[in-house]
Amino acid sequence: MEKPLPLFRSLRHARQYICPQCLRSTPRRPSPFKLLRPQRRHASTQPADDPAFKSILDKPPVLMRSGRKHKPLGLAILAAIPITAFILGCWQVKRLGWKSELIAKFEDRLVRDPLPLPPQIDPEAVKDFDYRRVVARGRYRHDKEMLIGPRIHDGNDGFLVITPLERVDDSGRNAAVLVCRGWIPKAKAKQSERPLALPTGEVQVEGLLREPWVKNYFTPDNKPENDTWHFPDVAQMAEHVGSQAVWIEETMKPNLIESYRREEAGIPIGRPAEVNLRNNHVQYIFTWFSLSAATAVMMWMVVRKPPGGRGFGVPGRVRESREW
Template sequence: MEKSRNLFRSFRRSQQYICPQCFRQNTRKPSSLLRQQQRRHQSSQPVDDPAFKSILDKPPILMRSGRKHKPIGLAILAAIPITAFFLGCWQVKRLEWKSELIARFEDRLVREPLPLPHNIDPEAIKDFDYRRVVARGKYRHDKEMLIGPRIHDGNDGYLVITPLERIDNAGRTSTVLVCRGWIPKAKAKQSERQPGLPTGEVQIEGLLREPWKKNIFTPANSPESNTWHFPDVAQMAAHVGSQAVWVEETMKPNLLESYRREEAGIPIGRPPEVNLRNNHVQYIFTWFSLSAATTLMLWMVVRKPPGGRGFGVGRGVRESREW
Protein backbone atom coordinates (compact mmCIF):
# COMPACT_ATOMS: atom_id res chain seq x y z
CA MET A 1 0.00 0.00 0.00
CA GLU A 2 2.74 2.43 0.87
CA LYS A 3 4.50 1.57 -2.35
CA SER A 4 1.44 2.50 -4.39
CA ARG A 5 1.23 5.90 -2.72
CA ASN A 6 4.86 6.70 -3.52
CA LEU A 7 4.34 5.78 -7.18
CA PHE A 8 1.29 8.12 -7.37
CA ARG A 9 3.23 11.00 -5.84
CA SER A 10 6.09 10.51 -8.29
CA PHE A 11 3.63 10.57 -11.18
CA ARG A 12 2.08 13.90 -10.04
CA ARG A 13 5.49 15.56 -9.67
CA SER A 14 6.39 14.61 -13.22
CA GLN A 15 3.36 16.54 -14.60
CA GLN A 16 3.80 20.35 -15.45
CA TYR A 17 1.51 22.64 -13.53
CA ILE A 18 -0.40 25.28 -15.58
CA CYS A 19 -2.29 28.16 -13.94
CA PRO A 20 -5.91 28.30 -15.06
CA GLN A 21 -5.83 32.09 -15.50
CA CYS A 22 -2.68 31.91 -17.64
CA PHE A 23 -4.24 29.17 -19.63
CA ARG A 24 -7.25 31.38 -20.39
CA GLN A 25 -4.98 34.31 -21.40
CA ASN A 26 -2.91 32.16 -23.71
CA THR A 27 -5.98 30.82 -25.39
CA ARG A 28 -7.56 34.31 -25.82
CA LYS A 29 -7.92 35.66 -29.39
CA PRO A 30 -5.41 38.32 -30.64
CA SER A 31 -6.33 41.94 -29.90
CA SER A 32 -7.63 44.31 -32.62
CA LEU A 33 -4.31 46.19 -32.70
CA LEU A 34 -2.44 42.95 -33.23
CA ARG A 35 -4.83 41.94 -35.99
CA GLN A 36 -4.31 45.32 -37.75
CA GLN A 37 -0.55 44.89 -37.59
CA GLN A 38 -0.87 41.42 -39.01
CA ARG A 39 -3.07 42.62 -41.87
CA ARG A 40 -0.69 45.51 -42.61
CA HIS A 41 2.26 43.14 -42.70
CA GLN A 42 0.41 40.70 -44.94
CA SER A 43 -0.74 43.43 -47.39
CA SER A 44 1.31 44.21 -50.42
CA GLN A 45 3.95 46.99 -50.26
CA PRO A 46 4.20 49.84 -52.87
CA VAL A 47 7.53 48.50 -54.02
CA ASP A 48 5.84 45.24 -54.92
CA ASP A 49 3.93 47.08 -57.68
CA PRO A 50 5.94 46.85 -60.93
CA ALA A 51 4.53 50.26 -62.09
CA PHE A 52 5.65 52.15 -58.94
CA LYS A 53 8.05 55.11 -59.48
CA SER A 54 9.74 57.16 -56.79
CA ILE A 55 10.71 60.86 -57.00
CA LEU A 56 14.21 59.71 -57.89
CA ASP A 57 12.85 58.07 -61.03
CA LYS A 58 11.28 61.35 -62.24
CA PRO A 59 13.37 63.09 -64.91
CA PRO A 60 14.72 66.48 -63.70
CA ILE A 61 13.66 69.65 -65.54
CA LEU A 62 16.27 72.34 -66.17
CA MET A 63 14.74 75.79 -65.59
CA ARG A 64 16.20 79.22 -66.30
CA SER A 65 16.35 81.55 -63.31
CA GLY A 66 18.27 84.43 -64.84
CA ARG A 67 15.37 86.09 -66.63
CA LYS A 68 15.40 89.84 -67.24
CA HIS A 69 13.66 92.32 -64.93
CA LYS A 70 10.30 93.65 -66.01
CA PRO A 71 10.47 97.24 -67.36
CA ILE A 72 7.52 98.42 -65.28
CA GLY A 73 9.21 97.27 -62.06
CA LEU A 74 12.44 99.07 -62.96
CA ALA A 75 10.46 102.20 -63.88
CA ILE A 76 8.69 102.27 -60.52
CA LEU A 77 11.93 101.67 -58.64
CA ALA A 78 13.68 104.41 -60.66
CA ALA A 79 10.87 106.91 -59.98
CA ILE A 80 11.45 106.81 -56.22
CA PRO A 81 15.01 108.27 -56.13
CA ILE A 82 14.16 110.80 -58.85
CA THR A 83 11.09 112.02 -56.96
CA ALA A 84 12.98 112.15 -53.65
CA PHE A 85 15.79 114.15 -55.30
CA PHE A 86 13.38 116.77 -56.67
CA LEU A 87 11.64 117.02 -53.28
CA GLY A 88 15.03 117.60 -51.66
CA CYS A 89 15.77 120.38 -54.14
CA TRP A 90 12.37 121.89 -53.44
CA GLN A 91 13.10 121.87 -49.71
CA VAL A 92 16.38 123.70 -50.39
CA LYS A 93 14.38 126.50 -52.01
CA ARG A 94 11.91 126.43 -49.14
CA LEU A 95 14.78 126.78 -46.68
CA GLU A 96 16.07 129.85 -48.51
CA TRP A 97 12.59 131.37 -48.56
CA LYS A 98 11.90 130.64 -44.87
CA SER A 99 15.31 131.94 -43.75
CA GLU A 100 14.77 135.19 -45.67
CA LEU A 101 11.26 135.55 -44.24
CA ILE A 102 12.45 135.06 -40.65
CA ALA A 103 15.29 137.52 -41.18
CA ARG A 104 12.80 140.12 -42.48
CA PHE A 105 10.49 139.62 -39.51
CA GLU A 106 13.34 139.81 -37.00
CA ASP A 107 14.46 143.07 -38.61
CA ARG A 108 10.99 144.49 -37.97
CA LEU A 109 11.10 143.38 -34.34
CA VAL A 110 14.21 145.45 -33.56
CA ARG A 111 12.64 148.66 -34.83
CA GLU A 112 10.89 151.16 -32.58
CA PRO A 113 7.15 150.58 -32.07
CA LEU A 114 4.94 152.24 -34.66
CA PRO A 115 1.79 154.13 -33.53
CA LEU A 116 -1.18 152.20 -34.87
CA PRO A 117 -3.07 154.35 -37.42
CA HIS A 118 -6.70 155.12 -36.79
CA ASN A 119 -7.89 153.51 -40.02
CA ILE A 120 -5.98 150.55 -41.45
CA ASP A 121 -6.23 148.91 -44.86
CA PRO A 122 -6.45 145.12 -44.27
CA GLU A 123 -4.69 144.50 -47.59
CA ALA A 124 -1.58 146.36 -46.37
CA ILE A 125 -1.17 144.34 -43.18
CA LYS A 126 0.92 141.66 -44.93
CA ASP A 127 3.64 144.28 -45.50
CA PHE A 128 3.71 145.03 -41.76
CA ASP A 129 3.49 141.51 -40.39
CA TYR A 130 5.40 141.19 -37.07
CA ARG A 131 5.72 144.99 -36.89
CA ARG A 132 5.71 146.32 -33.34
CA VAL A 133 2.88 148.81 -32.74
CA VAL A 134 1.42 150.80 -29.83
CA ALA A 135 -2.22 151.78 -29.41
CA ARG A 136 -4.35 153.55 -26.83
CA GLY A 137 -7.99 152.91 -26.15
CA LYS A 138 -10.58 151.28 -23.94
CA TYR A 139 -11.22 147.56 -23.71
CA ARG A 140 -14.75 146.40 -24.49
CA HIS A 141 -14.97 143.47 -22.07
CA ASP A 142 -18.65 143.06 -22.87
CA LYS A 143 -17.62 141.87 -26.35
CA GLU A 144 -14.83 139.56 -25.19
CA MET A 145 -14.22 136.31 -27.11
CA LEU A 146 -12.38 133.17 -25.96
CA ILE A 147 -10.58 130.93 -28.44
CA GLY A 148 -9.95 127.43 -27.24
CA PRO A 149 -8.96 125.06 -26.11
CA ARG A 150 -5.33 126.21 -26.09
CA ILE A 151 -2.44 124.56 -24.23
CA HIS A 152 0.17 126.58 -22.34
CA ASP A 153 2.93 124.74 -20.46
CA GLY A 154 0.78 121.61 -20.38
CA ASN A 155 -2.29 123.40 -18.98
CA ASP A 156 -5.62 123.79 -20.73
CA GLY A 157 -7.01 127.26 -21.27
CA TYR A 158 -8.13 129.93 -23.73
CA LEU A 159 -6.85 132.91 -25.70
CA VAL A 160 -8.59 136.12 -24.68
CA ILE A 161 -9.63 138.37 -27.58
CA THR A 162 -10.91 141.77 -26.51
CA PRO A 163 -11.91 144.62 -28.86
CA LEU A 164 -9.98 147.84 -28.23
CA GLU A 165 -12.12 150.91 -28.89
CA ARG A 166 -10.18 154.02 -29.90
CA ILE A 167 -11.29 157.63 -30.34
CA ASP A 168 -9.22 160.09 -32.35
CA ASN A 169 -8.96 163.84 -31.91
CA ALA A 170 -11.87 164.39 -34.23
CA GLY A 171 -14.12 162.17 -32.11
CA ARG A 172 -14.19 159.31 -34.61
CA THR A 173 -14.31 155.80 -33.19
CA SER A 174 -12.48 152.77 -34.50
CA THR A 175 -12.03 149.32 -33.01
CA VAL A 176 -9.34 146.66 -33.48
CA LEU A 177 -9.04 143.11 -32.14
CA VAL A 178 -6.40 142.56 -29.46
CA CYS A 179 -5.22 139.09 -28.50
CA ARG A 180 -4.33 139.76 -24.87
CA GLY A 181 -2.88 136.31 -24.18
CA TRP A 182 -3.64 133.01 -22.47
CA ILE A 183 -5.68 132.32 -19.35
CA PRO A 184 -6.31 128.97 -17.59
CA LYS A 185 -9.61 127.18 -18.07
CA ALA A 186 -10.61 127.85 -14.45
CA LYS A 187 -10.49 131.59 -15.16
CA ALA A 188 -12.77 131.52 -18.18
CA LYS A 189 -15.54 133.42 -16.40
CA GLN A 190 -14.94 137.14 -15.98
CA SER A 191 -16.12 136.95 -12.38
CA GLU A 192 -13.09 134.74 -11.61
CA ARG A 193 -10.55 137.27 -12.92
CA GLN A 194 -11.46 140.78 -11.90
CA PRO A 195 -7.80 141.94 -11.89
CA GLY A 196 -7.62 140.86 -15.53
CA LEU A 197 -10.36 143.28 -16.59
CA PRO A 198 -8.71 146.72 -16.71
CA THR A 199 -11.07 149.68 -16.94
CA GLY A 200 -10.48 153.12 -18.38
CA GLU A 201 -8.01 154.03 -21.09
CA VAL A 202 -5.03 151.69 -21.51
CA GLN A 203 -1.96 151.64 -23.71
CA ILE A 204 -0.86 148.35 -25.22
CA GLU A 205 2.20 147.25 -27.17
CA GLY A 206 2.04 144.27 -29.48
CA LEU A 207 2.69 142.79 -32.88
CA LEU A 208 0.57 143.56 -35.91
CA ARG A 209 -0.15 140.15 -37.42
CA GLU A 210 -1.50 138.93 -40.71
CA PRO A 211 -4.71 136.86 -40.45
CA TRP A 212 -4.08 133.21 -39.63
CA LYS A 213 -4.70 130.34 -42.01
CA LYS A 214 -7.20 127.73 -40.88
CA ASN A 215 -6.28 124.08 -40.54
CA ILE A 216 -8.58 121.61 -42.31
CA PHE A 217 -8.94 119.66 -39.04
CA THR A 218 -10.06 122.70 -37.02
CA PRO A 219 -13.82 122.76 -36.34
CA ALA A 220 -15.89 125.69 -37.53
CA ASN A 221 -16.62 128.65 -35.26
CA SER A 222 -20.09 129.34 -33.92
CA PRO A 223 -20.56 133.12 -33.54
CA GLU A 224 -24.21 132.64 -32.48
CA SER A 225 -23.10 130.93 -29.25
CA ASN A 226 -19.84 132.92 -29.00
CA THR A 227 -17.82 129.71 -29.42
CA TRP A 228 -14.51 130.12 -31.18
CA HIS A 229 -12.01 127.42 -32.14
CA PHE A 230 -9.90 129.39 -34.61
CA PRO A 231 -9.01 133.12 -34.90
CA ASP A 232 -10.92 133.95 -38.07
CA VAL A 233 -10.15 137.68 -38.06
CA ALA A 234 -12.78 138.69 -40.63
CA GLN A 235 -15.50 136.63 -38.93
CA MET A 236 -14.66 137.87 -35.45
CA ALA A 237 -14.44 141.49 -36.62
CA ALA A 238 -17.87 141.24 -38.21
CA HIS A 239 -19.23 139.69 -34.99
CA VAL A 240 -18.18 142.60 -32.73
CA GLY A 241 -18.24 145.39 -35.34
CA SER A 242 -14.51 146.22 -35.53
CA GLN A 243 -11.85 146.51 -38.21
CA ALA A 244 -10.32 143.28 -39.47
CA VAL A 245 -7.06 144.11 -37.66
CA TRP A 246 -5.32 141.63 -35.35
CA VAL A 247 -2.81 142.79 -32.71
CA GLU A 248 -1.06 140.34 -30.36
CA GLU A 249 -0.15 141.95 -27.04
CA THR A 250 3.41 141.11 -25.94
CA MET A 251 5.26 140.87 -22.65
CA LYS A 252 8.84 140.12 -21.69
CA PRO A 253 9.36 136.46 -20.76
CA ASN A 254 9.31 136.23 -16.96
CA LEU A 255 8.46 133.00 -15.16
CA LEU A 256 7.45 134.62 -11.88
CA GLU A 257 5.31 137.20 -13.66
CA SER A 258 3.62 134.41 -15.65
CA TYR A 259 2.77 132.56 -12.43
CA ARG A 260 1.36 135.74 -10.89
CA ARG A 261 -0.78 136.46 -13.93
CA GLU A 262 -2.05 132.89 -14.11
CA GLU A 263 -3.11 132.99 -10.46
CA ALA A 264 -4.82 136.37 -10.82
CA GLY A 265 -6.48 135.61 -14.13
CA ILE A 266 -4.49 138.21 -16.07
CA PRO A 267 -3.80 137.08 -19.65
CA ILE A 268 -0.21 135.98 -20.30
CA GLY A 269 1.00 137.76 -23.43
CA ARG A 270 3.31 136.25 -26.00
CA PRO A 271 7.04 137.12 -26.12
CA PRO A 272 8.11 139.62 -28.83
CA GLU A 273 9.82 137.08 -31.08
CA VAL A 274 9.29 135.23 -34.35
CA ASN A 275 7.68 131.87 -33.73
CA LEU A 276 7.82 130.43 -37.24
CA ARG A 277 8.99 126.82 -37.48
CA ASN A 278 11.96 126.11 -39.74
CA ASN A 279 12.39 122.34 -40.13
CA HIS A 280 13.51 122.39 -43.75
CA VAL A 281 17.06 121.24 -42.92
CA GLN A 282 15.66 117.95 -41.55
CA TYR A 283 13.45 117.59 -44.62
CA ILE A 284 16.43 118.14 -46.93
CA PHE A 285 18.44 115.47 -45.16
CA THR A 286 15.50 113.04 -45.24
CA TRP A 287 14.73 113.41 -48.95
CA PHE A 288 18.33 113.31 -50.15
CA SER A 289 19.07 110.30 -47.94
CA LEU A 290 16.05 108.50 -49.37
CA SER A 291 17.17 109.36 -52.90
CA ALA A 292 20.70 108.02 -52.28
CA ALA A 293 19.44 104.80 -50.64
CA THR A 294 16.94 104.00 -53.39
CA THR A 295 19.53 104.81 -56.08
CA LEU A 296 21.87 102.24 -54.54
CA MET A 297 19.05 99.70 -54.45
CA LEU A 298 18.26 100.34 -58.11
CA TRP A 299 21.92 99.87 -59.08
CA MET A 300 22.09 96.55 -57.18
CA VAL A 301 18.91 95.28 -58.83
CA VAL A 302 20.06 96.20 -62.33
CA ARG A 303 23.52 94.67 -61.88
CA LYS A 304 22.31 91.45 -60.25
CA PRO A 305 20.13 89.13 -62.37
CA PRO A 306 17.03 87.65 -60.73
CA GLY A 307 17.94 84.54 -58.72
CA GLY A 308 21.70 84.86 -59.39
CA ARG A 309 24.35 84.35 -56.75
CA GLY A 310 26.59 87.11 -57.99
CA PHE A 311 26.75 90.08 -60.33
CA GLY A 312 26.23 88.99 -63.94
CA VAL A 313 26.19 85.25 -63.11
CA GLY A 314 23.22 83.08 -64.18
CA ARG A 315 22.47 79.63 -62.80
CA GLY A 316 20.11 76.76 -63.45
CA VAL A 317 17.82 75.11 -60.97
CA ARG A 318 16.93 71.41 -61.13
CA GLU A 319 13.56 70.52 -59.76
CA SER A 320 10.72 68.09 -60.30
CA ARG A 321 7.12 69.16 -60.59
CA GLU A 322 5.98 66.10 -58.69
CA TRP A 323 8.04 66.77 -55.53
Protein backbone atom coordinates in the same frame (compact mmCIF):
# COMPACT_ATOMS: atom_id res chain seq x y z
CA MET B 1 7.82 32.82 29.38
CA GLU B 2 6.82 32.98 25.78
CA LYS B 3 9.34 32.00 23.18
CA PRO B 4 10.17 34.86 20.77
CA LEU B 5 9.28 34.37 17.14
CA PRO B 6 12.03 33.81 14.65
CA LEU B 7 13.33 36.91 12.95
CA PHE B 8 12.27 35.88 9.43
CA ARG B 9 8.74 35.18 10.65
CA SER B 10 8.41 38.64 12.24
CA LEU B 11 9.64 40.33 9.02
CA ARG B 12 7.27 38.28 6.92
CA HIS B 13 4.34 39.22 9.03
CA ALA B 14 5.47 42.88 9.01
CA ARG B 15 5.46 42.93 5.20
CA GLN B 16 2.03 41.43 5.04
CA TYR B 17 0.55 44.05 7.35
CA ILE B 18 -0.91 47.14 5.57
CA CYS B 19 -2.54 49.98 7.44
CA PRO B 20 -6.19 50.40 6.35
CA GLN B 21 -5.92 54.22 6.53
CA CYS B 22 -2.87 54.24 4.24
CA LEU B 23 -4.67 51.91 1.87
CA ARG B 24 -7.58 54.37 1.53
CA SER B 25 -5.24 57.38 0.96
CA THR B 26 -3.05 55.65 -1.67
CA PRO B 27 -4.07 56.84 -5.18
CA ARG B 28 -5.13 54.16 -7.52
CA ARG B 29 -3.13 53.62 -10.65
CA PRO B 30 -5.12 54.22 -13.83
CA SER B 31 -5.77 51.28 -16.03
CA PRO B 32 -3.59 50.73 -19.10
CA PHE B 33 -6.56 51.46 -21.34
CA LYS B 34 -6.95 54.96 -19.89
CA LEU B 35 -3.23 55.65 -20.33
CA LEU B 36 -3.22 54.58 -23.95
CA ARG B 37 -6.45 56.35 -24.89
CA PRO B 38 -4.94 59.90 -25.25
CA GLN B 39 -2.02 58.47 -27.22
CA ARG B 40 -4.38 56.66 -29.54
CA ARG B 41 -6.47 59.79 -30.00
CA HIS B 42 -3.34 61.87 -30.78
CA ALA B 43 -1.99 59.22 -33.12
CA SER B 44 -5.25 59.13 -35.06
CA THR B 45 -4.87 62.82 -36.00
CA GLN B 46 -1.49 62.42 -37.70
CA PRO B 47 -1.45 63.60 -41.35
CA ALA B 48 0.22 60.36 -42.42
CA ASP B 49 -2.88 58.38 -41.36
CA ASP B 50 -4.82 60.01 -44.19
CA PRO B 51 -4.68 57.70 -47.25
CA ALA B 52 -4.67 60.77 -49.57
CA PHE B 53 -1.72 62.41 -47.78
CA LYS B 54 1.24 63.39 -49.98
CA SER B 55 4.57 64.61 -48.68
CA ILE B 56 7.06 66.94 -50.29
CA LEU B 57 8.92 63.96 -51.69
CA ASP B 58 5.80 62.85 -53.56
CA LYS B 59 5.86 66.14 -55.51
CA PRO B 60 9.18 66.45 -57.33
CA PRO B 61 10.47 69.91 -58.25
CA VAL B 62 9.66 71.36 -61.64
CA LEU B 63 12.26 72.95 -63.88
CA MET B 64 11.43 76.53 -64.73
CA ARG B 65 13.14 79.13 -66.87
CA SER B 66 15.18 81.95 -65.36
CA GLY B 67 17.63 84.53 -66.58
CA ARG B 68 14.94 86.83 -67.92
CA LYS B 69 15.76 90.52 -68.15
CA HIS B 70 14.24 93.10 -65.78
CA LYS B 71 11.00 94.54 -67.04
CA PRO B 72 11.13 98.24 -68.05
CA LEU B 73 8.08 99.07 -65.94
CA GLY B 74 9.68 97.70 -62.78
CA LEU B 75 12.92 99.56 -63.43
CA ALA B 76 10.98 102.77 -64.09
CA ILE B 77 9.10 102.48 -60.81
CA LEU B 78 12.31 101.71 -58.94
CA ALA B 79 14.09 104.66 -60.57
CA ALA B 80 11.23 107.03 -59.74
CA ILE B 81 11.88 106.71 -56.00
CA PRO B 82 15.42 108.19 -55.84
CA ILE B 83 14.57 110.80 -58.48
CA THR B 84 11.47 111.94 -56.60
CA ALA B 85 13.35 112.04 -53.27
CA PHE B 86 16.12 114.10 -54.88
CA ILE B 87 13.61 116.60 -56.29
CA LEU B 88 11.94 116.94 -52.88
CA GLY B 89 15.35 117.49 -51.28
CA CYS B 90 16.11 120.30 -53.76
CA TRP B 91 12.70 121.80 -53.03
CA GLN B 92 13.45 121.76 -49.30
CA VAL B 93 16.73 123.57 -49.99
CA LYS B 94 14.73 126.29 -51.70
CA ARG B 95 12.26 126.36 -48.81
CA LEU B 96 15.13 126.70 -46.35
CA GLY B 97 16.39 129.80 -48.13
CA TRP B 98 12.91 131.30 -48.25
CA LYS B 99 12.21 130.59 -44.56
CA SER B 100 15.60 131.97 -43.47
CA GLU B 101 14.99 135.22 -45.37
CA LEU B 102 11.49 135.49 -43.91
CA ILE B 103 12.70 135.03 -40.33
CA ALA B 104 15.49 137.56 -40.89
CA LYS B 105 12.94 140.08 -42.23
CA PHE B 106 10.65 139.60 -39.23
CA GLU B 107 13.51 139.86 -36.74
CA ASP B 108 14.58 143.11 -38.40
CA ARG B 109 11.09 144.49 -37.79
CA LEU B 110 11.20 143.45 -34.13
CA VAL B 111 14.27 145.58 -33.35
CA ARG B 112 12.61 148.74 -34.64
CA ASP B 113 10.80 151.19 -32.36
CA PRO B 114 7.04 150.61 -31.91
CA LEU B 115 4.92 152.26 -34.58
CA PRO B 116 1.78 154.18 -33.52
CA LEU B 117 -1.20 152.34 -34.96
CA PRO B 118 -3.16 154.61 -37.34
CA PRO B 119 -6.93 154.90 -36.81
CA GLN B 120 -7.96 153.34 -40.11
CA ILE B 121 -6.00 150.36 -41.46
CA ASP B 122 -6.26 148.64 -44.79
CA PRO B 123 -6.50 144.86 -44.09
CA GLU B 124 -4.74 144.16 -47.40
CA ALA B 125 -1.66 146.09 -46.22
CA VAL B 126 -1.27 144.14 -42.97
CA LYS B 127 0.86 141.46 -44.66
CA ASP B 128 3.54 144.11 -45.35
CA PHE B 129 3.72 144.89 -41.61
CA ASP B 130 3.58 141.37 -40.21
CA TYR B 131 5.50 141.11 -36.88
CA ARG B 132 5.76 144.93 -36.73
CA ARG B 133 5.68 146.32 -33.21
CA VAL B 134 2.82 148.79 -32.77
CA VAL B 135 1.28 150.88 -29.99
CA ALA B 136 -2.44 151.59 -29.68
CA ARG B 137 -4.56 153.45 -27.14
CA GLY B 138 -8.23 152.88 -26.37
CA ARG B 139 -10.74 151.22 -24.07
CA TYR B 140 -11.29 147.49 -23.71
CA ARG B 141 -14.80 146.27 -24.48
CA HIS B 142 -14.97 143.43 -21.98
CA ASP B 143 -18.64 142.88 -22.77
CA LYS B 144 -17.57 141.70 -26.25
CA GLU B 145 -14.73 139.49 -25.05
CA MET B 146 -14.12 136.21 -26.94
CA LEU B 147 -12.27 133.10 -25.74
CA ILE B 148 -10.46 130.87 -28.22
CA GLY B 149 -9.80 127.39 -27.01
CA PRO B 150 -8.80 125.03 -25.84
CA ARG B 151 -5.19 126.23 -25.80
CA ILE B 152 -2.31 124.61 -23.91
CA HIS B 153 0.28 126.66 -22.03
CA ASP B 154 3.05 124.87 -20.08
CA GLY B 155 0.92 121.73 -19.99
CA ASN B 156 -2.19 123.50 -18.63
CA ASP B 157 -5.50 123.84 -20.42
CA GLY B 158 -6.93 127.30 -21.00
CA PHE B 159 -8.06 129.94 -23.49
CA LEU B 160 -6.78 132.89 -25.47
CA VAL B 161 -8.51 136.14 -24.49
CA ILE B 162 -9.54 138.31 -27.44
CA THR B 163 -10.92 141.75 -26.50
CA PRO B 164 -11.89 144.55 -28.89
CA LEU B 165 -9.97 147.78 -28.26
CA GLU B 166 -12.41 150.60 -28.84
CA ARG B 167 -10.95 153.63 -30.61
CA VAL B 168 -12.43 156.62 -32.39
CA ASP B 169 -10.67 158.64 -35.10
CA ASP B 170 -10.85 162.41 -35.55
CA SER B 171 -13.94 162.17 -37.75
CA GLY B 172 -15.80 160.06 -35.19
CA ARG B 173 -15.63 156.79 -37.13
CA ASN B 174 -15.16 153.46 -35.39
CA ALA B 175 -11.47 152.46 -35.36
CA ALA B 176 -11.67 149.44 -33.03
CA VAL B 177 -9.19 146.57 -33.45
CA LEU B 178 -8.91 143.06 -32.04
CA VAL B 179 -6.32 142.52 -29.31
CA CYS B 180 -5.14 139.05 -28.33
CA ARG B 181 -4.29 139.76 -24.70
CA GLY B 182 -2.80 136.33 -23.97
CA TRP B 183 -3.55 133.04 -22.24
CA ILE B 184 -5.61 132.37 -19.11
CA PRO B 185 -6.25 129.04 -17.32
CA LYS B 186 -9.54 127.24 -17.82
CA ALA B 187 -10.57 127.87 -14.20
CA LYS B 188 -10.49 131.63 -14.86
CA ALA B 189 -12.74 131.58 -17.92
CA LYS B 190 -15.55 133.48 -16.19
CA GLN B 191 -14.95 137.19 -15.79
CA SER B 192 -16.19 137.01 -12.21
CA GLU B 193 -13.15 134.82 -11.38
CA ARG B 194 -10.63 137.44 -12.62
CA PRO B 195 -11.64 140.96 -11.65
CA LEU B 196 -8.02 142.17 -11.83
CA ALA B 197 -7.89 141.24 -15.53
CA LEU B 198 -10.65 143.70 -16.51
CA PRO B 199 -9.05 147.16 -16.58
CA THR B 200 -11.35 150.12 -17.01
CA GLY B 201 -10.58 153.44 -18.58
CA GLU B 202 -8.10 154.16 -21.34
CA VAL B 203 -5.21 151.72 -21.72
CA GLN B 204 -2.12 151.57 -23.90
CA VAL B 205 -1.45 148.29 -25.69
CA GLU B 206 1.91 147.35 -27.14
CA GLY B 207 2.09 144.30 -29.32
CA LEU B 208 2.74 142.77 -32.71
CA LEU B 209 0.66 143.42 -35.78
CA ARG B 210 -0.05 139.99 -37.26
CA GLU B 211 -1.35 138.74 -40.57
CA PRO B 212 -4.52 136.59 -40.42
CA TRP B 213 -3.97 132.81 -40.22
CA VAL B 214 -5.20 130.16 -42.60
CA LYS B 215 -7.50 127.57 -41.07
CA ASN B 216 -6.43 123.95 -41.52
CA TYR B 217 -8.70 121.08 -42.42
CA PHE B 218 -8.84 119.47 -38.95
CA THR B 219 -9.86 122.59 -36.97
CA PRO B 220 -13.60 122.71 -36.26
CA ASP B 221 -15.64 125.67 -37.40
CA ASN B 222 -16.40 128.58 -35.09
CA LYS B 223 -19.92 129.10 -33.81
CA PRO B 224 -20.39 132.84 -33.19
CA GLU B 225 -24.05 132.37 -32.26
CA ASN B 226 -22.96 130.22 -29.30
CA ASP B 227 -19.88 132.34 -28.58
CA THR B 228 -17.68 129.29 -29.30
CA TRP B 229 -14.35 129.96 -30.97
CA HIS B 230 -11.79 127.34 -31.99
CA PHE B 231 -9.72 129.30 -34.48
CA PRO B 232 -8.72 133.01 -34.75
CA ASP B 233 -10.71 133.88 -37.87
CA VAL B 234 -9.92 137.60 -37.88
CA ALA B 235 -12.55 138.59 -40.45
CA GLN B 236 -15.31 136.56 -38.77
CA MET B 237 -14.47 137.80 -35.28
CA ALA B 238 -14.23 141.42 -36.44
CA GLU B 239 -17.64 141.18 -38.05
CA HIS B 240 -19.06 139.61 -34.88
CA VAL B 241 -17.95 142.47 -32.58
CA GLY B 242 -18.04 145.28 -35.14
CA SER B 243 -14.35 146.19 -35.40
CA GLN B 244 -11.70 146.38 -38.08
CA ALA B 245 -10.18 143.13 -39.31
CA VAL B 246 -6.90 143.94 -37.58
CA TRP B 247 -5.20 141.57 -35.15
CA ILE B 248 -2.70 142.68 -32.49
CA GLU B 249 -0.93 140.27 -30.16
CA GLU B 250 -0.07 141.92 -26.86
CA THR B 251 3.51 141.22 -25.77
CA MET B 252 5.32 141.07 -22.45
CA LYS B 253 8.87 140.40 -21.32
CA PRO B 254 9.42 136.74 -20.41
CA ASN B 255 9.32 136.52 -16.63
CA LEU B 256 8.55 133.29 -14.80
CA ILE B 257 7.47 134.94 -11.54
CA GLU B 258 5.27 137.44 -13.37
CA SER B 259 3.69 134.61 -15.37
CA TYR B 260 2.85 132.71 -12.16
CA ARG B 261 1.34 135.86 -10.65
CA ARG B 262 -0.79 136.49 -13.72
CA GLU B 263 -1.94 132.89 -13.89
CA GLU B 264 -3.04 133.00 -10.24
CA ALA B 265 -4.94 136.25 -10.74
CA GLY B 266 -6.37 135.33 -14.13
CA ILE B 267 -4.54 138.14 -15.93
CA PRO B 268 -3.76 137.13 -19.54
CA ILE B 269 -0.15 136.07 -20.12
CA GLY B 270 1.08 137.82 -23.25
CA ARG B 271 3.52 136.36 -25.72
CA PRO B 272 7.19 137.42 -25.94
CA ALA B 273 8.22 139.76 -28.74
CA GLU B 274 10.01 137.17 -30.83
CA VAL B 275 9.58 135.25 -34.08
CA ASN B 276 8.05 131.83 -33.42
CA LEU B 277 8.20 130.37 -36.93
CA ARG B 278 9.39 126.77 -37.13
CA ASN B 279 12.36 126.07 -39.37
CA ASN B 280 12.84 122.31 -39.72
CA HIS B 281 13.88 122.32 -43.37
CA VAL B 282 17.43 121.17 -42.59
CA GLN B 283 16.04 117.91 -41.20
CA TYR B 284 13.81 117.51 -44.26
CA ILE B 285 16.79 118.08 -46.56
CA PHE B 286 18.82 115.39 -44.81
CA THR B 287 15.87 112.97 -44.89
CA TRP B 288 15.08 113.34 -48.58
CA PHE B 289 18.69 113.27 -49.79
CA SER B 290 19.44 110.23 -47.61
CA LEU B 291 16.41 108.44 -49.02
CA SER B 292 17.47 109.34 -52.55
CA ALA B 293 21.02 108.02 -52.00
CA ALA B 294 19.85 104.79 -50.34
CA THR B 295 17.31 103.96 -53.03
CA ALA B 296 19.83 104.81 -55.77
CA VAL B 297 22.29 102.31 -54.31
CA MET B 298 19.56 99.67 -54.09
CA MET B 299 18.63 100.25 -57.73
CA TRP B 300 22.29 99.98 -58.78
CA MET B 301 22.57 96.65 -56.96
CA VAL B 302 19.44 95.33 -58.65
CA VAL B 303 20.56 96.39 -62.13
CA ARG B 304 24.14 95.23 -61.65
CA LYS B 305 23.17 91.76 -60.41
CA PRO B 306 22.26 89.41 -63.32
CA PRO B 307 18.61 88.42 -63.20
CA GLY B 308 17.96 84.81 -62.23
CA GLY B 309 20.77 82.27 -61.80
CA ARG B 310 22.08 78.81 -62.63
CA GLY B 311 20.92 75.90 -60.53
CA PHE B 312 21.59 72.16 -60.39
CA GLY B 313 23.93 72.29 -63.38
CA VAL B 314 21.17 73.39 -65.79
CA PRO B 315 22.06 76.72 -67.43
CA GLY B 316 19.30 79.27 -67.28
CA ARG B 317 16.98 77.02 -65.27
CA VAL B 318 16.18 76.56 -61.57
CA ARG B 319 14.17 73.97 -59.67
CA GLU B 320 10.99 75.01 -57.96
CA SER B 321 8.85 72.85 -55.67
CA ARG B 322 5.23 73.87 -55.85
CA GLU B 323 2.28 73.28 -53.51
CA TRP B 324 4.28 72.58 -50.39
